[in-house]
Amino acid sequence: MSIRGKAFIAGAYEHPRREIPDRTNSQIHAEVAAGALADAGLSFSDVDAYFCDGSTGFGPMSMAEYMGLKCRHVDSTETGGSSYVFHVGHAAEAIAAGKCQVALITLAGRPRSAAMGGRPGGADPTGDMVFEGLWGMAGAVTGYALAASRHMYEFGTTSEQLAEVKVAASLHAQHNPNAFLQKPTTVEEVLDSPMISWPLRRDDCCVVTDGGGALVVVSPEVARDLERTTVKILGHGEHVKHADNGRIDLTYTGAVVSGPIAFEEAGVTQADIDYVSIYDSFTITVVETLEDLGFCEKGAGGRFVLDGTLVAPHGRLPFNTDGGGLCNNHPSNRGGMTKVIEAVRQLRGETHPEVQVPDCEIALAHGTGGSIGTRMGSSTVILGREDA
Amino acid sequence: MSHDLPTPAPRITPENQEFWAATAQHKLLLMRCDNCGNPIWYPRTFCPDCGTFDTSWSEASGRGTVYAFTIVHRSMIDGYRQAVPYVLAYVELEEGPRIMTNIVGCEPDAVRVGMPVRVVFHDTGEDNALYRFEPAGSQ
Numbered sequence: 001m002s003i004r005g006k007a008f009i010a011g012a013y014e015h016p017r018r019e020i021p022d023r024t025n026s027q028i029h030a031e032v033a034a035g036a037l038a039d040a041g042l043s044f045s046d047v048d049a050y051f052c053d054g055s056t057g058f059g060p061m062s063m064a065e066y067m068g069l070k071c072r073h074v075d076s077t078e079t080g081g082s083s084y085v086f087h088v089g090h091a092a093e094a095i096a097a098g099k100c101q102v103a104l105i106t107l108a109g110r111p112r113s114a115a116m117g118g119r120p121g122g123a124d125p126t127g128d129m130v131f132e133g134l135w136g137m138a139g140a141v142t143g144y145a146l147a148a149s150r151h152m153y154e155f156g157t158t159s160e161q162l163a164e165v166k167v168a169a170s171l172h173a174q175h176n177p178n179a180f181l182q183k184p185t186t187v188e189e190v191l192d193s194p195m196i197s198w199p200l201r202r203d204d205c206c207v208v209t210d211g212g213g214a215l216v217v218v219s220p221e222v223a224r225d226l227e228r229t230t231v232k233i234l235g236h237g238e239h240v241k242h243a244d245n246g247r248i249d250l251t252y253t254g255a256v257v258s259g260p261i262a263f264e265e266a267g268v269t270q271a272d273i274d275y276v277s278i279y280d281s282f283t284i285t286v287v288e289t290l291e292d293l294g295f296c297e298k299g300a301g302g303r304f305v306l307d308g309t310l311v312a313p314h315g316r317l318p319f320n321t322d323g324g325g326l327c328n329n330h331p332s333n334r335g336g337m338t339k340v341i342e343a344v345r346q347l348r349g350e351t352h353p354e355v356q357v358p359d360c361e362i363a364l365a366h367g368t369g370g371s372i373g374t375r376m377g378s379s380t381v382i383l384g385r386e387d388a
Numbered sequence: 389m390s391h392d393l394p395t396p397a398p399r400i401t402p403e404n405q406e407f408w409a410a411t412a413q414h415k416l417l418l419m420r421c422d423n424c425g426n427p428i429w430y431p432r433t434f435c436p437d438c439g440t441f442d443t444s445w446s447e448a449s450g451r452g453t454v455y456a457f458t459i460v461h462r463s464m465i466d467g468y469r470q471a472v473p474y475v476l477a478y479v480e481l482e483e484g485p486r487i488m489t490n491i492v493g494c495e496p497d498a499v500r501v502g503m504p505v506r507v508v509f510h511d512t513g514e515d516n517a518l519y520r521f522e523p524a525g526s527q
Contacts, residue, residue, distance in 0.1 A: 021402070129399075134518055139464065197462070
């Protein structure tokens with residue numbers, strides 16, 4: 001498949017001013033977006049994909065929130081001044097693949113005005129940075145703790161239930177000689193660990209580790225010629241969930257959008273999934289994500305993880321068999337890479353025998369970036385064995 | 389009890405300067421969309437609900453309830469590091485928006501989801517003030 005003839009540029013708009021001391025970058029993003037959409041005869045509510053560079057706030061998460069965009073496709077490829085040309089190509093790919101229909105690409109910056117105001121690089125803070133930067137939101141844990149408090153309030157989720165997630169991860173990590181934490185733990189030990197940001201304790205938090213990871217994705221033609229067992233990509237969905245103009249709901253994640261898209265594209269259901277890699281920055285992340293992906297009802301995640309549900313190889317839904325971010329690895333404070341890598345190991349049958357899911361045919365990997373306490377990028381991939 | 393949280397000054401931009409100027413008079417402003425009437429939070433000159441640029445300021449009542457909170461025991465942020473434990477929260481304003489803030493004026497352990505709160509202002513010394521919230525029943 002090529003993009004030839006599969007996508008069209010319908011709107012274009014260049015900001016008329018050359019010196020804009022009276023605006024923020026966010027305002028300029030919205031102004032050029034409005035201009036291009038008007039040029040196309042479309043409106044903000046038509047947009048289902050958004051592309052920008054990483055220079056304004058938290059990139060597309062901040063700007064999708066500012067403009068109220070509800071996106072099912074997002075790209076912030078950062079290649080300096082050429083970024084927006086990349087974005088056109090990537091938008092066409094996404095449209096050709098059926099991922100989206102109306103892609104908005106914006107650029108804004110004020111190096112002339114903001115530099116005069118004394119800010120290096122001409123960057124000014126986005127509203128989310130200003131209005132959330134004053135209250136002692138100390139590290140990622142505080143945002144996830146806010147979500148945990150609300151989940152507990154609405155659904156009766158308990159610290160003991162959250163601890164079960166950590167226990168399952170630790171049972172897996174004991175078989176991983178590279179894991180940062182290799183000692184199995186208990187619910188009691190988790191509850192005895194120091195409180196970091198109530199209701200989350202130290203052992204509800206992922207590890208902080210150096211490291212990295214990489215993946216190679218190839219065409220079917222290349223895969224066919226390789227001796228190495230490959231893994232088939234069956235489906236993918238993505239979403240940016242944000243504070244939605246003061247209506248933030250901390251009880252769910254962007255997986256409520258990304259999950260159904262991925263399942264539909266893959267043509268499978270939750271019952272078909274043999275193994276899941278679930279982003280586990282914190283225990284609450286796993287509980288909310290399992291609900292949002294439809295493995296249990298909303299609010300039932302705390303009860304779902306009891307009784308060894310997540311423990312490989314024989315739990316109902318084995319998860320994070322490398323030990324996950326909670327015990328094994330969270331390189332660069334970004335756990336999405338290792339989530340996909342462990343799913344590949346499971347589908348290749350190459351995990352430790354003690355945690356290898358028998359006859360693992362279909363796996364799901366889910367990533368959560370940013371914060372479930374504010375705004376997040378969520379992405380779900382469903383993978384199958386080479387012959388799936 | 390007096391608060392012992394730090395009072396960092398906000399970063400002023402062309403988009404938020406009127407909001408922060410009002411805090412010097414201990415007023416909490418809300419941006420509203422002139423088109424759809426919805427309140428807009430955080431304040432911006434664009435309505436994310438209907439995609440228009442027609443907005444104007446109004447004053448919020450300063451009353452609300454705790455939507456979610458955490459008691460922070462470890463903090464690496466200077467000023468806050470010395471103030472643990474403190475309460476970071478979302479307060480749902482009477483007008484609707486859920487806004488991030490601190491709960492002060494009571495022991496952290498006394499905070500509950502759903503608790504009625506009212507705004508207080510802590511001056512930053514830079515002609516503006518931080519909006520925080522205390523239990524609505526306290527003096």
